Amino acid sequence: MNTRRDIEFSEEQQQLLEIAENFCRDKSPVAAVRTQIEVEDGFDTGIWKEMADLGWLGIAIPEEFGGSGLGMGEVVTIAEPLGRNLLATPFEATTLAAQLILDAGTDAQKSDWLPRIAEGSITALALSEEHGDWDLNHVTCEAVKNGDTLTLSGTKTLVTDAKRAEIILASVKLGGKTALVLIDRSALADSALTRETVIDETRRSFRISLDGVSVPAANVLNAAKTQSALARHHKLSCLLLSAEACGGTAACLNETLEYLTTRRQFDRFIGSYQSLKHTAVDILTGMEAARSFLYHAATVIEEEDGETAVRMAKAQSSEIFSWAGDRAIQFHGGFGFTYECDAQLYRRRAMWNTNQHGDAVYHRKRLAELLLD
Amino acid sequence: MSETLPDIEAFTEEVRDWVTKNKPGKQDFLLPQSFMEVGTDQQFEFLRDWQNKVYEAGYLGMSWPKEYGGRSMPQEYQDIASRELARQKTPFMVNTIGLNWAGPLILHMGSEEQKKAFIKKILSCEEIWCQGFSEPDHGSDLGNAQLKAERDGKDFICNGSKIWTSLGTYAKHMILLARTDPNTNSKYEGLTFFLNPMDIEGVDPVPIKKMTGEYGFCQTYFDNARISEDCIIGKEGEGWQVAMTTLMFERGATGGQAGGHSMMSTTIEEVIDLAKRTDRDGACSTEDPLIRDELVKLIMTSRAMGLNAARARIPALVSERPASIPMSGKLLGSEYAKKLGEVATSLQGANASYYVGDDNAIDGGRWPRGYLNAFSATIGGGTSQIQKNIIGERVLGLPKPPRTN
Numbered sequence: 106m107n108t109r110r111d112i113e114f115s116e117e118q119q120q121l122l123e124i125a126e127n128f129c130r131d132k133s134p135v136a137a138v139r140t141q142i143e144v145e146d147g148f149d150t151g152i153w154k155e156m157a158d159l160g161w162l163g164i165a166i167p168e169e170f171g172g173s174g175l176g177m178g179e180v181v182t183i184a185e186p187l188g189r190n191l192l193a194t195p196f197e198a199t200t201l202a203a204q205l206i207l208d209a210g211t212d213a214q215k216s217d218w219l220p221r222i223a224e225g226s227i228t229a230l231a232l233s234e235e236h237g238d239w240d241l242n243h244v245t246c247e248a249v250k251n252g253d254t255l256t257l258s259g260t261k262t263l264v265t266d267a268k269r270a271e272i273i274l275a276s277v278k279l280g281g282k283t284a285l286v287l288i289d290r291s292a293l294a295d296s297a298l299t300r301e302t303v304i305d306e307t308r309r310s311f312r313i314s315l316d317g318v319s320v321p322a323a324n325v326l327n328a329a330k331t332q333s334a335l336a337r338h339h340k341l342s343c344l345l346l347s348a349e350a351c352g353g354t355a356a357c358l359n360e361t362l363e364y365l366t367t368r369r370q371f372d373r374f375i376g377s378y379q380s381l382k383h384t385a386v387d388i389l390t391g392m393e394a395a396r397s398f399l400y401h402a403a404t405v406i407e408e409e410d411g412e413t414a415v416r417m418a419k420a421q422s423s424e425i426f427s428w429a430g431d432r433a434i435q436f437h438g439g440f441g442f443t444y445e446c447d448a449q450l451y452r453r454r455a456m457w458n459t460n461q462h463g464d465a466v467y468h469r470k471r472l473a474e475l476l477l478d
Numbered sequence: 479m480s481e482t483l484p485d486i487e488a489f490t491e492e493v494r495d496w497v498t499k500n501k502p503g504k505q506d507f508l509l510p511q512s513f514m515e516v517g518t519d520q521q522f523e524f525l526r527d528w529q530n531k532v533y534e535a536g537y538l539g540m541s542w543p544k545e546y547g548g549r550s551m552p553q554e555y556q557d558i559a560s561r562e563l564a565r566q567k568t569p570f571m572v573n574t575i576g577l578n579w580a581g582p583l584i585l586h587m588g589s590e591e592q593k594k595a596f597i598k599k600i601l602s603c604e605e606i607w608c609q610g611f612s613e614p615d616h617g618s619d620l621g622n623a624q625l626k627a628e629r630d631g632k633d634f635i636c637n638g639s640k641i642w643t644s645l646g647t648y649a650k651h652m653i654l655l656a657r658t659d660p661n662t663n664s665k666y667e668g669l670t671f672f673l674n675p676m677d678i679e680g681v682d683p684v685p686i687k688k689m690t691g692e693y694g695f696c697q698t699y700f701d702n703a704r705i706s707e708d709c710i711i712g713k714e715g716e717g718w719q720v721a722m723t724t725l726m727f728e729r730g731a732t733g734g735q736a737g738g739h740s741m742m743s744t745t746i747e748e749v750i751d752l753a754k755r756t757d758r759d760g761a762c763s764t765e766d767p768l769i770r771d772e773l774v775k776l777i778m779t780s781r782a783m784g785l786n787a788a789r790a791r792i793p794a795l796v797s798e799r800p801a802s803i804p805m806s807g808k809l810l811g812s813e814y815a816k817k818l819g820e821v822a823t824s825l826q827g828a829n830a831s832y833y834v835g836d837d838n839a840i841d842g843g844r845w846p847r848g849y850l851n852a853f854s855a856t857i858g859g860g861t862s863q864i865q866k867n868i869i870g871e872r873v874l875g876l877p878k879p880p881r882t883n
């Protein structure tokens with residue numbers, strides 16, 4: 106009778122979620138997060154290797170290319186605990202790059218690159234530019250074709266983990282149209298990368314100069330499929346960002362609750378004050394909504410409703426993660442203002458997360474078009 | 479003895495047909511949206527007859543035991559019938575207190591005599607039930623209820639008053655929380671829960687005018703009203719525990735209700751439809767960017783509640799705080815309904831000022847009236863602020879404020 110699919114959650118997803126929750130909790134306590142902030146690469150290669158060994162980089166890659174042939178619904182169950190424990194790895198970018206190759210790659214590109222990614226080759230996405238516009242077609246970098254070679258120019262920004270990446274997937278204009286190009290990291294001189302200083306200190310972000318970089322013309326993804334691949338990429342990115350935000354909100358709320366139940370002022374626990382208690386409830390209910398949107402989006406992401414579902418997830422999760430982080434700082438008082446207090450980790454992560462692929466206002470505008478016109 | 483159960487699909491089909499054929503047409507008076515808004519005899523009689531018709535057709539109390547008037551069928555069948563009744567926007571079941579909390583309570587812990595005496599008439603709507611919890615001086619602080627019930631042999635003599643008694647003038651019975659022992663250490667002791675007859679001498683429900691100008695609830699005065707000890711449900715002095723069990727049924731945190739919907743909810747689709755019929759700056763309201771954003775937020779809230787319910791059915795996705803979604807439903811639903819009414823009204827530009835009774839009022843003035851009436855649910859049944867206290871304390875484990883006396 107009820108044919109609309111709300112939320113489905115398979116045995117497989119349940120197991121993955123449990124494994125990922127335990128893994129992230131063990132590997133990434135806050136102390137480890139803070140250690141990684143001080144480390145050059147920003148993530149633990151040992152952990153990355155274990156994630157690859159667990160098969161997580163190939164979850165949504167078909168078996169014929171070395172993956173396990175599951176879907177984005179399964180990837181979500183990994184992304185949420187990663188977010189919860191602020192475990193910054195190239196997992197999301199690598200996963201998303203594989204999907205772009207899967208969607209728009211030629212047969213040769215798929216069989217050349219996807220098995221490498223499934224095995225754990227770090228892949229970076231170079232899609233942003235200095236203008237900071239979320240529109241994936243707002244691209245000024247260029248590629249000029251000379252026989253079998255493409256010569257690139259321009260600058261990409263906010264490329265995470267570019268330094269350690271083995272593969273970089275960049276957007277450029279080719280013949281006036283947005284094109285996606287695979288760049289072997291060895292084609293880039295180290296001097297082409299400049300480390301950026303970003304709000305979320307768990308991230309390693311780079312600016313990449315493409316000036317003078319050449320790649321084989323065979324590295325351009327199929328032009329006919331690029332637009333649909335980019336549209337799907339936007340949805341999948343929103344899905345994983347929502348997952349990360351839901352996880353982050355849960356941890357942030359718990360961090361706040363810990364303080365509300367132990368800190369006393371005026372001879373009572375501060376959590377007994379309603380302006381704090383009721384706000385905590387608002388964060389809880391906002392988070393529950395975000396998580397329901399998230400798992401609904403994970404269920405229908407590849408269907409017609411997928412876009413509406415995932416935009417709701419992104420709008421809600423961006424907003425609630427930001428609010429949870431904001432209140433976490435405020436509710437810790439003077440200590441909340443310090444670097445030592447973990448509240449800043451969540452607030453700064455939430456800013457990074459919100460600023461990717463559209464904030465709440467951006468998505469509600471798109472939702473209005475989908476729902477009201 | 480046991481009949482074979484009807485095939486689910488055939489049953490669904492059957493209910494759908496029945497509802498289509500039997501649902502009442504449009505009335506020439508505005509119907510209330512919940513039992514807390516019934517203000518005229520005309521409204522009441524119409525709703526009573528409708529509930530009776532649904533019961534006689536076999537679509538109410540389906541999972542309640544046959545010997546007391548139900549059909550002893552699996553809950554699933556009732557759920558199908560309830561859904562269909564709601565889907566086709568039929569009027570709500572007016573004996574809400576009987577169906578959803580007094581009835582389940584009696585089935586749960588009442589005596590055999592009580593079950594025999596009350597259950598069937600709750601379903602058939604022959605006997606309306608009301609709730610006597612709140613008092614003029616004690617509302618949110620329900621545990622402090624002070625209406626006096628003094629023992630006199632096998633009877634109790636009651637004095638004091640209850641207030642905001644919905645359906646008070648129509649009710650045959652009241653679930654009543656009264657103080658039988660004023661000298662206890664804790665306010666929660668010394669309370670007793672009665673199934674109190676309304677038609678006895680000394681019980682007087684006096685209607686109170688609501689902010690909308692209509693009637694809907696009463697102050698119920700007790701002046702040396704004599705009730706028998708047989709009216710007690712649970713044990714003397716343990717009324718607080720019984721009241722808490724009742725609230726569990728009331729908040730829908732447990733099953734056991736007779737079924738049928740208890741309010742007519744306005745849907746976001748209706749508000750969008752309204753928006754498309756109103757203008758702003760020479761264009762349709764739905765072209766205004768800020769209105770669009772407001773509508774999208776409401777659509778999201780409405781979807782989130784539905785999706786929360788879906789997620790709550792998957793234990794692996796609610797394992798951290800299983801009580802969170804069920805315990806937040808009342809808060810979110812009532813606040814959303816009020817917001818919906820507010821936004822719907824504000825869409826109407828200058829015409830938002832017309833009210834029920836004026837020919838110019840859009841849709842007969844249902845929107846501003848709906849907004850005002852929506853406070854019934856953000857206040858009644860435990861205010862939104864109290865809901866937040868409860869969620870904060872029980873779900874998030876936050877401390878209660880220190881006790882003061």
Ligand SMILES: Cc1cc2nc3c(=O)[nH]c(=O)nc-3n(C[C@H](O)[C@H](O)[C@H](O)COP(=O)(O)OP(=O)(O)OC[C@H]3O[C@@H](n4cnc5c(N)ncnc54)[C@H](O)[C@@H]3O)c2cc1C
Pocket residue numbers: 379514608609610611612613614615616617618619641642643644645695853854855857858859860861862863864867
């Ligand atoms: C339409 C309607 C129908 C009703 N029907 C019935 C009925 O049939 N039977 C019945 O028994 N009762 C009924 N009620 C009563 C209802 O349950 C009470 O009104 C409600 O519990 C609040 O109690 P009060 O009115 O005494 O307000 P108060 O408790 O005095 O509250 C006043 C304000 O203070 C806030 N407040 C109080 N305590 C706290 C606290 N600890 N923390 C934060 N804020 C607090 C409240 O949220 C509210 O905003 C009905 C109410 C309405 C509006």
